[in-house]
Amino acid sequence: QVQLVESGGGLTQAGGSLRLSCAASGRTFSTLGMGWFRQAPGKEREFVTAISWSGGSTLSADSVLGRFTISRDNAKNTVYLQMNSLKPEDTAVYYCAANPGGWALPMPNKYDYWGQGTQVTVSS
Numbered sequence: 487q488v489q490l491v492e493s494g495g496g497l498t499q500a501g502g503s504l505r506l507s508c509a510a511s512g513r514t515f516s517t518l519g520m521g522w523f524r525q526a527p528g529k530e531r532e533f534v535t536a537i538s539w540s541g542g543s544t545l546s547a548d549s550v551l552g553r554f555t556i557s558r559d560n561a562k563n564t565v566y567l568q569m570n571s572l573k574p575e576d577t578a579v580y581y582c583a584a585n586p587g588g589w590a591l592p593m594p595n596k597y598d599y600w601g602q603g604t605q606v607t608v609s610s
Contacts, residue, residue, distance in 0.1 A: 488513045488599040490582045495604030500574055502608070506567040508582030508601060515563040516540075519585040521597060522556060522567045524578035524606075531581070531594055537565065539588035547592070550576075572608045579603040 494506040510518070521536035535546040535556040544556055553572075558565040565582060583597035591597070 488518065488584050490584060490599055490601035492580065492582045492601045492604040495580060495606045497607045497609065498572055500572060500608055500610050502572050503568070503570045504572065504606060505569070506580055506582075506604060506606075508565045508567075510563045510565070510584065513586075516560040517586070517588055519587055519589045519591060520556075520558060520565040521583045521585070521591065522565075523581045523583060523594060524576075525581070525603075526575075526578040529578075533592040533594070534580070535567065536590035536592060538590045543590045545590040545592060569606070572606075574608050574610045576606060577608050578606060580606050 489511045491509050522534040523531050524534050525531040537544045537556045541558050553570050555568040581603045582601040584599040585597045
């Protein structure tokens with residue numbers, strides 16, 4: 487089992503920045519592939535970005551390329567999402583997820599473990 491706890495969400499203006507953190511426990515973090523997903527009201531959950539177990543491979547949705555950066559610290563069992571140049575359309579609940587395969591994957595059904603989510607609101 488893996489427990490994931492997100493933090494760092496909040497309210498910011500368009501053009502601002504936020505950094506989300508996701509702390510993991512319960513299984514060797516360094517073997518897990520990690521991803522960030524988001525879900526806006528009335529919309530399906532969508533892929534944001536992911537990172538492989540070593541941090542050597544990342545994958546991002548086109549909508550966040552050049553603005554969002556995923557990173558991980560295996561010594562701290564934590565994955566981060568740095569979000570810059572935020573837009574109102576980035577408003578959503580952001581979820582951290584873990585896949586035992588260790589890869590950077592965009593498909594939600596490949597992730598076995600999910601956090602509770604953290605709200606990000608970007609005002610115009």
